[in-house]
Amino acid sequence: MTDMQDDVRRMLAEGIGRLLEREYRFDQREAMRRAVAAGQGLEASVMWPHLEELGIFALAADEDGAQAPATLGHLSVVAEAMGRSLAIEPVVPALLGARLAALCGIGGVLADGQRSVAAPSLLYGSDSGFLAQAEDGGWRLSGHEDLWLGGNDAQIVLVQAADARGTLRLFAVAVDHPGVTVSPFQLFDGRGAADVALDGVVVRDAALVAEGDVLAAAIERIALEAGLLHACDAIGAMRAANTLTLEQLQTRQQFGRPIGAFQALQHRMVEMSLVFELADALVEQAVAASCHGANPAAWRLACGALVRTALSARQVAEETVQMHGGMGLTEEYPAAHCFARLTSFELLYPAEEWTERFSRLAPLEAAA
Amino acid sequence: MRERAIFTDEETAFAQEVRDFVRANLDPDVRRRVICAQPVSLEEKRVWHATLARQGWAAPHWPVEWGGTGWSPAKNYLFVETLAEEGAPELSPFGLQLLAPVLIRYGTEEQKRTYLPKILSGEHRWCQGFSEPGAGSDLASLKTRAVLDGDEWIINGQKMWTTVAHAADMMFCLVRTDPVAPKPQMGISMLIVDMKATSGVDVRPIMLLNGERTTNEVYFDNARVPAGNLVGEVNKGWNYTRVVLGNERLNIARVGLCKRQLRHLKDMVRQGGHVGGGLERLRQKIAAVELDLMGVEALSLRMLGRYQLGEAPGFEANFLKLKGAELQQRLTRLLVEARGPAALRLGADGAHSCLLKSHFDTRVVTIYGGSSEVQRNIVAKGMLGLGRQTATSGKGLSA
Numbered sequence: 001m002t003d004m005q006d007d008v009r010r011m012l013a014e015g016i017g018r019l020l021e022r023e024y025r026f027d028q029r030e031a032m033r034r035a036v037a038a039g040q041g042l043e044a045s046v047m048w049p050h051l052e053e054l055g056i057f058a059l060a061a062d063e064d065g066a067q068a069p070a071t072l073g074h075l076s077v078v079a080e081a082m083g084r085s086l087a088i089e090p091v092v093p094a095l096l097g098a099r100l101a102a103l104c105g106i107g108g109v110l111a112d113g114q115r116s117v118a119a120p121s122l123l124y125g126s127d128s129g130f131l132a133q134a135e136d137g138g139w140r141l142s143g144h145e146d147l148w149l150g151g152n153d154a155q156i157v158l159v160q161a162a163d164a165r166g167t168l169r170l171f172a173v174a175v176d177h178p179g180v181t182v183s184p185f186q187l188f189d190g191r192g193a194a195d196v197a198l199d200g201v202v203v204r205d206a207a208l209v210a211e212g213d214v215l216a217a218a219i220e221r222i223a224l225e226a227g228l229l230h231a232c233d234a235i236g237a238m239r240a241a242n243t244l245t246l247e248q249l250q251t252r253q254q255f256g257r258p259i260g261a262f263q264a265l266q267h268r269m270v271e272m273s274l275v276f277e278l279a280d281a282l283v284e285q286a287v288a289a290s291c292h293g294a295n296p297a298a299w300r301l302a303c304g305a306l307v308r309t310a311l312s313a314r315q316v317a318e319e320t321v322q323m324h325g326g327m328g329l330t331e332e333y334p335a336a337h338c339f340a341r342l343t344s345f346e347l348l349y350p351a352e353e354w355t356e357r358f359s360r361l362a363p364l365e366a367a368a
Numbered sequence: 369m370r371e372r373a374i375f376t377d378e379e380t381a382f383a384q385e386v387r388d389f390v391r392a393n394l395d396p397d398v399r400r401r402v403i404c405a406q407p408v409s410l411e412e413k414r415v416w417h418a419t420l421a422r423q424g425w426a427a428p429h430w431p432v433e434w435g436g437t438g439w440s441p442a443k444n445y446l447f448v449e450t451l452a453e454e455g456a457p458e459l460s461p462f463g464l465q466l467l468a469p470v471l472i473r474y475g476t477e478e479q480k481r482t483y484l485p486k487i488l489s490g491e492h493r494w495c496q497g498f499s500e501p502g503a504g505s506d507l508a509s510l511k512t513r514a515v516l517d518g519d520e521w522i523i524n525g526q527k528m529w530t531t532v533a534h535a536a537d538m539m540f541c542l543v544r545t546d547p548v549a550p551k552p553q554m555g556i557s558m559l560i561v562d563m564k565a566t567s568g569v570d571v572r573p574i575m576l577l578n579g580e581r582t583t584n585e586v587y588f589d590n591a592r593v594p595a596g597n598l599v600g601e602v603n604k605g606w607n608y609t610r611v612v613l614g615n616e617r618l619n620i621a622r623v624g625l626c627k628r629q630l631r632h633l634k635d636m637v638r639q640g641g642h643v644g645g646g647l648e649r650l651r652q653k654i655a656a657v658e659l660d661l662m663g664v665e666a667l668s669l670r671m672l673g674r675y676q677l678g679e680a681p682g683f684e685a686n687f688l689k690l691k692g693a694e695l696q697q698r699l700t701r702l703l704v705e706a707r708g709p710a711a712l713r714l715g716a717d718g719a720h721s722c723l724l725k726s727h728f729d730t731r732v733v734t735i736y737g738g739s740s741e742v743q744r745n746i747v748a749k750g751m752l753g754l755g756r757q758t759a760t761s762g763k764g765l766s767a
């Protein structure tokens with residue numbers, strides 16, 4: 001990375017850091033969580049307009065910079081900050097939507113204040129839930145996919161749909177288009193999500209965003225970037241959890257001393273720090289390796305980073321609650337919220353599944 | 369000599385009788401919700417309590433003269449585990465399991481006559497005011513003060529984590545009555561507080577992340593209770609606490625509950641409710657939990673066998689608390705894994721409620737009733753003699 005890009009990243013980190021300190025203390029975050037529970041969306045967010053001002057969505061949507069090596073690194077800084085503050089707002093989904101649009105060469109169209117969210121199958125690298133049928137001057141789309149993070153706030157959904165021969169095409173469909181049903185709900189961790197169903201939705205050719213080699217490359221790359229940005233979010237949440245837990249060990253007094261004086265807890269706090277460092281280092285390396293696009297080496301590292309982050313996330317989540325005692329279960333204190341956020345990550349990126357993907361990339365037959 | 373309880377035909381038939389009773393008398397919808405870890409209201413629990421009370425089964429372990437059954441330990445064990453296995457809602461333990469044995473042993477005749485019948489019938493709901501902001505695992509450091517003023521105790525201080533205090537008629541609590549006692553344990557007394565009739569008692573909710581109000585803070589501001597509300601002798605409260613916390617040790621691993629959860633998990637997977645995880649991996653994990661549960665049941669039955677020979681539960685109880693709590697967490701976690709990301713949804717998820725929420729709720733089992741760390745400390749010091757000269761009893765010191 002060049003010095004200049006280092007500077008950009010540092011400025012981005014500082015800008016977001018200041019913003020979060022000012023506009024996103026835990027009580028403000030909680031207000032947003034309650035707003036989502038009450039069925040509200042981004043209109044309730046104080047932080048969102050400031051994030052737009054910082055230019056992070058424009059950065060993700062920038063077509064000219066779509067292949068620029070620095071972009072993913074910059075976005076990873078944003079994702080980690082969101083995890084660290086347990087942000088409710090769908091920042092990572094919006095970044096990924098913009099990123100996919102940019103990779104397909106339509107970033108400019110969508111960036112115009114429109115929030116696009118990519119289908120889960122694109123983000124998690126699984127099979128598409130949608131079918132496309134050619135019609136006169138357009139396409140008929142049907143199917144559904146569940147659990148779109150941030151889907152409750154989407155204005156445009158990006159879906160990959162297969163035709164009768166299994167060929168995939170990417171479509172951008174406005175959520176208010178006839179036949180589109182977005183069913184919003186909240187996750188245990190407080191974030192909003194939605195199920196999306198397309199029931200014989202007829203779109204014009206203009207809705208076809210990408211196909212062929214361009215799409216194949218974009219699909220490969222967006223799944224990689226989605227995994228890494230979600231991992232960065234988890235890294236941020238782990239950092240927050242470890243900071244809280246360490247504080248608890250230093251300040252909570254029982255038996256006439258801080259509970260951190262008990263070796264049984266010290267060693268576990270050490271383990272929490274250790275598994276965090278492993279995940280953090282791997283994710284950083286995987287991000288660096290993925291800056292030039294998806295290739296086998298990048299995927300291998302990314303799988304490793306996802307598996308390690310999932311395992312670490314679970315351990316940190318459980319230990320955080322346990323070492324907080326009863327306080328670790330309350331709504332008013334962030335520990336339980338860290339548990340919820342980290343558990344979301346490791347259920348969306350199950351360690352075992354990604355270990356399998358990893359083993360396919362690093363087969364026994366190949367030398368290490 | 370039989371160290372491990374093996375049930376007689378009569379006992380096995382009795383367990384079947386209990387099973388049939390639950391199926392015939394418990395509202396099927398309540399039963400379904402218990403099995404699926406969905407909320408059951410206090411009112412529904414009261415109805416079930418009344419059903420058991422009519423059958424004479426609300427407090428089988430009590431002495432017959434106060435409404436108990438005189439059953440053998442084996443029958444009492446089977447009764448509790450069978451109810452749990454069948455999906456009966458758990459009755460509030462505070463009056464029935466925790467306070468009553470203390471009152472029966474140390475209470476005055478008048479206290480027994482006043483409180484026991486209403487605990488038995490379910491008319492009075494009790495809460496337990498032990499923990500405080502500064503006194504969790506280190507319960508003996510509690511600070512809530514009580515001073516005798518004529519024929520009344522004046523209470524000042526704060527309790528924390530007082531489950532169902534907001535819906536309770538009565539509380540039994542620990543208070544400091546001798547602040548200069550040579551050891552903190554020696555200056556503690558147990559008092560009864562009428563939650564409805566006592567002024568100066570302020571109950572404030574503690575919300576957990578599950579969004580439910582189950583537990584509370586309770587503030588005492590010059591709350592006055594009659595001198596006769598002292599349980600047993602002044603400054604002997606710690607001894608009674610050991611009775612409270614040492615209670616129900618035979619069922620401490622909650623084998624019946626674990627069996628129920630295991631069955632529910634298998635049902636869900638068999639009916640295709642699993643989404644996440646490869647089926648083969650899931651099978652392996654379920655088998656591993658089942659194996660562990662067999663071990664825990666074997667140890668429970670060994671403890672029961674020894675108890676029948678007149679031996680008080682010892683450190684097995686600590687092992688069983690540790691391992692039973694771990695099993696409960698593993699089982700709710702496996703439900704989550706089997707369901708995959710859909711478990712993250714708040715609110716209804718088809719036939720399931722939020723499975724992650726119920727897993728989160730289960731995190732508490734390694735924290736209360738003497739945390740897993742405290743259990744290990746007790747075994748390390750008491751049983752293994754590590755880090756101290758003399759061994760102590762195997763009972764948890766924490767609410």
Ligand SMILES: Cc1cc2nc3c(=O)[nH]c(=O)nc-3n(C[C@H](O)[C@H](O)[C@H](O)COP(=O)(O)OP(=O)(O)OC[C@H]3O[C@@H](n4cnc5c(N)ncnc54)[C@H](O)[C@@H]3O)c2cc1C
Pocket residue numbers: 252254255259262264265322323324325326327329495496497498499501503504505506528529530531532583732735736737738739740741742745766767
């Ligand atoms: C949902 C809920 C309901 C409850 N209901 C009641 C109730 O009705 N009545 C009541 O009186 N109480 C109740 N409790 C309180 C419960 O008993 C306490 O939470 C428990 O005693 C632990 O205390 P703490 O939460 O203060 O944690 P702490 O004691 O602060 O413990 C924090 C962490 O430090 C560890 N730790 C503490 N000491 C040591 C040590 N010496 N060595 C190693 N590790 C140590 C603990 O294991 C834990 O992991 C309830 C709690 C909860 C969460």
